[in-house]
Amino acid sequence: MPLQAQQNQEETRLQALQKVLDSGTLQQVARMLNALRPAEIAHLLEALPLAEREIVWGLVEEEDEGEVLVQLTDEVRASLVSKMDKEQLLAAAEGMDTDDLADLLQELPLTITWELLNSLDKQRRERLEGVLYYPEDTAGGLMNTDTVTVRAEVTLDVVMRYLRRLREKIPPQTDSLIVVNRDDKYLGVLYLTDLLTHEPTDTVAEVMSLDVKPIPADWPARKVANRFEQHDLVSAPVVDEDGRLLGRITVDDVVDVIREEGEHHFMGQAGLSEDADMFAPIVVSARRRALWLGVNLVTAFLASWVIGLFEQTIEKVVALAVLMPIVASMGGIAGSQTLTLAIRGLALGQLSSKNARRLMVKELAVSLLNSLIWALVVGVVAGAWFNSTDIALLIAAALTINLLFAAFTGAALPLLLDRLGIDPALAGGVLLTTVTDVVGFLAFLGLATLFLL
């Protein structure tokens, strides 16, 4: 098949499936579906509205169900799992990786979890318990226990014979074997490329690489991701506090962490979860959004209350009511730029209390420069509009004050929230807007009351 055609075919897969769903037979859909990889099926399911999603899910072959579930975002998975019966769940759990099974377990009713654990063989259950011991968003929660380990004192020849015996049991994304001592303590890694290119009579100790530092099981996922990015890793060993090998993290799970972190920041700003299902049931969506709207309503009423303090001033000079949103909104924009920069710096571990003061100074300087420019522009336009020098001076002053407050809040808020254990990506925007609205209205209407009346 020519490549161009292959590419086009992939692009229109969703459209094709949709068309077949609209007009074709279920057999046709099933045939198309089961030619796909589990991750691709998951991707399609997420793009389908609820009714179609359930039909298509019913057509997925039983042996693929587990893998498809693993690849779905939490919210979509939970909704499908909630409609599966016990037998289906037990069947789906078979053949899942331990780290994925551990994730799935957290979403099952307790009775099924119990039955599922009992249905596993001893070795698998012990491995699963090892993973379940650690929270989902730590190195321990990300790891897989399917490691291939070798001892330092054996020769490469022995390792190769060992691998040949394992053959099908070598897990995917194995670029290296993990070297441990008698007590299971981590010593180093033996890259397959080194195994292949050195003399069969060399020992593992002579050939192994020592520059892969093991990852402690309690590291947060974000830190694991930074390590993978900075060291260009494909896989990395995970150890307990005594340096004993617990498992291995592979880059595919790290890719998911990075994707989710990016989405968390983006979606969090709108009060959405990174797992949000585009086609969640209407009532479920509405309930979740209502909470966020409610939080923001408190902010909005606070701003209104501030305006209300100056009712008499506005009554005398209506131009103030016309212009006041400009002061508030420019502050919000400037502040969110600083806030965004600071939240990213914090996430990458590049902003800490050590260099926060430097960022603050820089952001205040940037804001001062910008307030000079825009105070002038807004002042001239507003002055000409309402034919009043007083109003021009007033709005210019209020804008400058608000932009400086915005820079200060944008730089200080993320660090403060982080120290309080509150997620800045979620709460930062609302709090910032509260400050810029309140300060904006207060400065503009307050100055007007003092100088204009």
Add this chain to the structure above:
Amino acid sequence: MPLQAQQNQEETRLQALQKVLDSGTLQQVARMLNALRPAEIAHLLEALPLAEREIVWGLVEEEDEGEVLVQLTDEVRASLVSKMDKEQLLAAAEGMDTDDLADLLQELPLTITWELLNSLDKQRRERLEGVLYYPEDTAGGLMNTDTVTVRAEVTLDVVMRYLRRLREKIPPQTDSLIVVNRDDKYLGVLYLTDLLTHEPTDTVAEVMSLDVKPIPADWPARKVANRFEQHDLVSAPVVDEDGRLLGRITVDDVVDVIREEGEHHFMGQAGLSEDADMFAPIVVSARRRALWLGVNLVTAFLASWVIGLFEQTIEKVVALAVLMPIVASMGGIAGSQTLTLAIRGLALGQLSSKNARRLMVKELAVSLLNSLIWALVVGVVAGAWFNSTDIALLIAAALTINLLFAAFTGAALPLLLDRLGIDPALAGGVLLTTVTDVVGFLAFLGLATLFLL
């Protein structure tokens, strides 16, 4: 070294460096610095304010400079490169991967590019030209040309002898060799694990895997990233339109694409580039931010103009001025939730014109439900505050209208912008706010003028 200590040591590296910079000698800094990996040095440089950054950069060993430059974000790299002389640049370019060198070249003055190209040996220059032919954000721009290829008809034994000869020349992240025919056309991949576990007398054709589909060089980077995520790839071959092998993409470059895509969405909402340098020079930062503030100012003035149309109404009922920001801001919040969901769906390839109507219907329903709840709350509070049933009914009606408009705009705007070739992550928020502000003020003040006076 106990693990806990090692972990703490890593966490405080930035602090320690900062302290040494403040008080220690340059030799101390240089010693600390050169114990780090290039990616870690790059990470530190990004976290340093400008003056310190230049000092530390001067201490990086010459042989590491190229690798460090590669790992920096575009903006920080460009500022360092602009201060390097020709000899330094030529030295740094030595030993860089072709894909990284191609990226660097785009930032150099033309005369240096020319000299640099001439200083390369023929093979390397040809490879570089192959990469430069494709835009940076396509598969061709991401690929590396350092592939290890084998022919299908040879035996594994021959492959192993070949690898032993290559030894140090095998590129990192090689989990598989690429199988090509006499015309360099891609046939399949030979995983190292398969090479290790099959009989030496087997041929490559018998053992190779056919399930890795090659990536066309003109695929956009985002699509490459989706492929890597869905197929859990470590590396993948890149081919031209005739199926001839051009190079290979490795997962470390894909990780960067995913990280940047996430940051692009997050930072774009505040009008910032994903490459934005936290410690860019003040004037540079101010100029860039000014543009965004200017764009938003137009929006703000538009909203003010709408309010201005109703000056006489406000003069008679000042309560309107007090309450009007609530209607506008609730619309903005609700709209941004829909917008965010739609932008993510678009980025993941899960939203298209095919299912857009379904999303629209769902979002309108969610918004209607929420407007019922919040119109009631806002109506009751506002009515009690100003002791007026008219105002209660008025604000409830205006809020409902604005929330419905917000849902419609949030769902329709990203697809519209995408079709026009405008980036929804960058322009979506501003345009949405324009709509929710204008509609909010217009509905509230317009209804008031009709029914209240």
